[in-house]
Amino acid sequence: MKALCWHGANDVRVDNVPDPKILNRRDAILKITSTAICGSDLHLYNGFIPSMQSGDIMGHEFMGEIVELGSAVKNFSIGDRVVVPFTIACGNCFSCNRNLWSLCDNSNPNAFMAEALYGYSAAGLFGYSHIFGGYAGGQAEYVRVPFADTGLLKIPDELTDEQVLFLTDIFPTGYMAAENCNIKPGDTVAVWGCGPVGQFAIKSAYLLGAERVIAIDRVPERLKMAKEQSGAEVINYEEIDPGEALKEMTGGRGPDSCIDAVGLEAHGTGLDSLYDQAKQSVRLETDRPTALRQILVACGKGGTVSIPGVYGGVIDKLPIGAAFNKGLTLKMGQTHVHNYLRPLLEHIQKGDIDPSYVITHRMKLDDAPKGYEIFKHKKQDCIKIVLTP
Amino acid sequence: METEISKINQPEQTQESLSDHERWASIIGGSAMVLMGLQQRSLRGVLTAIAGGSLAYHGATADKSLTDKVADAVGINKSIKVEKTVTINKSAAELYEYWHNFENLPTFMKHVRSVQVIDMRRSHWVANAPMGQTVEWDADIINDQPNQLIAWASIEGASVDNSGFVRFTPAPDDRGTEVKVVMEYDMPGGMVTAAIAKLFGEEPEQQIGDELRRFKQLMETGEIATTEGQPRG
Numbered sequence: 292m293k294a295l296c297w298h299g300a301n302d303v304r305v306d307n308v309p310d311p312k313i314l315n316r317r318d319a320i321l322k323i324t325s326t327a328i329c330g331s332d333l334h335l336y337n338g339f340i341p342s343m344q345s346g347d348i349m350g351h352e353f354m355g356e357i358v359e360l361g362s363a364v365k366n367f368s369i370g371d372r373v374v375v376p377f378t379i380a381c382g383n384c385f386s387c388n389r390n391l392w393s394l395c396d397n398s399n400p401n402a403f404m405a406e407a408l409y410g411y412s413a414a415g416l417f418g419y420s421h422i423f424g425g426y427a428g429g430q431a432e433y434v435r436v437p438f439a440d441t442g443l444l445k446i447p448d449e450l451t452d453e454q455v456l457f458l459t460d461i462f463p464t465g466y467m468a469a470e471n472c473n474i475k476p477g478d479t480v481a482v483w484g485c486g487p488v489g490q491f492a493i494k495s496a497y498l499l500g501a502e503r504v505i506a507i508d509r510v511p512e513r514l515k516m517a518k519e520q521s522g523a524e525v526i527n528y529e530e531i532d533p534g535e536a537l538k539e540m541t542g543g544r545g546p547d548s549c550i551d552a553v554g555l556e557a558h559g560t561g562l563d564s565l566y567d568q569a570k571q572s573v574r575l576e577t578d579r580p581t582a583l584r585q586i587l588v589a590c591g592k593g594g595t596v597s598i599p600g601v602y603g604g605v606i607d608k609l610p611i612g613a614a615f616n617k618g619l620t621l622k623m624g625q626t627h628v629h630n631y632l633r634p635l636l637e638h639i640q641k642g643d644i645d646p647s648y649v650i651t652h653r654m655k656l657d658d659a660p661k662g663y664e665i666f667k668h669k670k671q672d673c674i675k676i677v678l679t680p
Numbered sequence: 681m682e683t684e685i686s687k688i689n690q691p692e693q694t695q696e697s698l699s700d701h702e703r704w705a706s707i708i709g710g711s712a713m714v715l716m717g718l719q720q721r722s723l724r725g726v727l728t729a730i731a732g733g734s735l736a737y738h739g740a741t742a743d744k745s746l747t748d749k750v751a752d753a754v755g756i757n758k759s760i761k762v763e764k765t766v767t768i769n770k771s772a773a774e775l776y777e778y779w780h781n782f783e784n785l786p787t788f789m790k791h792v793r794s795v796q797v798i799d800m801r802r803s804h805w806v807a808n809a810p811m812g813q814t815v816e817w818d819a820d821i822i823n824d825q826p827n828q829l830i831a832w833a834s835i836e837g838a839s840v841d842n843s844g845f846v847r848f849t850p851a852p853d854d855r856g857t858e859v860k861v862v863m864e865y866d867m868p869g870g871m872v873t874a875a876i877a878k879l880f881g882e883e884p885e886q887q888i889g890d891e892l893r894r895f896k897q898l899m900e901t902g903e904i905a906t907t908e909g910q911p912r913g
């Protein structure tokens with residue numbers, strides 16, 4: 292089959308590779324019908340996530356048709372059209388039982404690697420390096436899905452791929468980011484980053500009752516989308532300091548909560564000093580927390596900071612004093628996608644939201660390498676790319 | 681830290697005043713950190729001492745061969761001692777039952793190729809050594825407390841001197857069962873040393889931790905999470 296494979300930083304290629312096969316009784320094999328490129332993939336593309344190996348298949352946002360089932364999967368049939376959460380979860384462990392699906396105890400075969408870095412291992416992820424399990428991703432013609440009986444969501448025929456594809460990750464991610472803000476009537480939510488995750492965080496903050504949402508980025512078309520699609524007020528951080536602007540816009544109180552939808556490759560005031568020791572011992576590049584630093588200072592007293600943006604390692608000069616002295620609450624983590632599949636599918640079915648509005652580019656899997664370049668450099672006003680095999 | 685092992689670890693006189701029953705009870709009742717209490721003593725010594733006179737074992741007091749003495753002198757005669765604990769979302773009874781059939785162990789213990797149960801007490805173990813080699817030994821169950829503890833030790837003269845126990849303790853509230861494995865492999869020096877040293881690869885702690893994790897996966901999900909056999913990562 293054809294698959295988009297990582298060969299090094301800024302080097303991805305469509306290779307011919309053997310088809311995946313069932314390895315465990317709870318597995319399924321899907322024939323991919325649609326798959327997307329995520330901001331998280333850019334962290335791999337840019338070489339910021341360690342433990343990738345040349346030839347690894349990328350992609351964690353995908354859906355398709357079941358073509359093969361392991362003997363223990365009884366609740367799905369061949370031919371079912373399904374979406375797949377990017378977090379792999381067993382449904383049986385203590386974490387899964389508490390709905391902390393992205394923290395599943397049992398889905399990472401390389402848990403020892405994650406333990407060395409993080410003390411304990413979270414769930415395995417599709418196409419997201421060997422620390423997170425080394426599972427082949429779904430930017431391919433076929434993919435193997437472990438614990439298929441627990442993760443898959445069957446999609447009604449009347450919905451198109453584009454309407455439901457983002458249930459795999461970015462819609463739930465934006466939604467959980469907003470939910471973590473614990474929004475109360477009258478609240479102002481500030482969202483750093485207007486990529487796809489930021490866009491859904493903005494939409495979801497309104498769905499959850501925010502009075503105002505203020506979106507921060509520097510890319511004009513992304514700010515425009517936040518304004519036109521969701522009704523957000525916008526700040527271009529290259530034109531004005533977001534901290535000061537937010538203070539003025541909120542009557543001097545500051546936002547009630549802030550969302551970091553930027554993550555470890557924030558653009559901005561440049562890299563701070565590198566932690567050579569950390570790099571040596573865990574071979575991690577230092578994360579760039581420019582947005583997070585701004586957020587901790589800009590957030591109002593008693594506020595909540597919600598971090599869907601991915602961090603992998605060690606960060607420098609985090610103004611923890613700002614967080615401490617304002618009594619901030621910090622919430623973060625990979626999304627517990629399984630929790631949101633059904634409720635968000637309902638929102639889509641009722642017409643509250645059509646997530647396909649973030650799509651700017653539709654391409655063939657063969658052109659994925661070009662897609663990565665376009666998405667990375669935000670060429671052609673690119674916001675979200677959907678690939679079809 | 682006043683642990684049960686530090687009790688066991690006291691001078692001979694006090695040790696003799698403890699009954700075997702009390703000693704086992706203290707292991708089963710269990711502190712959090714077993715090996716820390718052991719300090720320099722061998723696990724085997726402790727386990728077999730408290731197993732009482734019913735079994736004669738080739739202990740630390742026996743005469744050492746010349747190679748062993750040389751190995752001692754250059755400091756390579758080190759035993760592998762590992763202690764790992766995992767919490768499993770199943771009852772102690774279910775976990776004990778699966779483990780008690782030693783023939784199940786190779787399912788999740790990568791370093792063990794096969795175990796053949798000979799009788800209620802004795803089993804024959806075959807482990808994978810580097811370069812397609814195997815090492816074999818016989819072991820006896822030296823204590824068996826249903827749903828609580830299984831302790832074993834290789835028999836006298838076995839080529840691989842090892843001992844260990846697995847303990848099942850209910851975790852608080854709805855958190856399942858805490859499963860603790862404590863194992864010791866003694867390096868005898870001489871021929872098999874290199875093979876045993878490599879039994880667990882470079883990181884015995886990690887290997888045994890992984891084996892315990894696979895046990896958890898198997899018990900909780902019915903399978904062991906893997907990517908082995910997928911054409912590409």
Ligand SMILES: NC(=O)c1ccc[n+]([C@@H]2O[C@H](COP(=O)([O-])OP(=O)(O)OC[C@H]3O[C@@H](n4cnc5c(N)ncnc54)[C@H](O)[C@@H]3O)[C@@H](O)[C@H]2O)c1
Binds near residue numbers: 507582
């Ligand atoms: N938590 C999860 O489970 C989860 C899931 C999906 C994605 N993510 C992460 O969310 C983040 C965003 O994903 P995306 O797909 O929207 O990526 P993206 O790269 O398309 O968007 C990031 C946006 O942040 C903007 N930005 C950069 N620096 C900024 C700064 N200093 N201040 C304000 N904005 C800034 C960029 O211009 C860009 O528009 C990534 O880190 C991604 O890995 C997390």
Ligand SMILES: [Zn+2]
Binds near residue numbers: 330331461
């Ligand atoms: Zn994603």
Ligand SMILES: [Zn+2]
Binds near residue numbers: 380
């Ligand atoms: Zn789980």
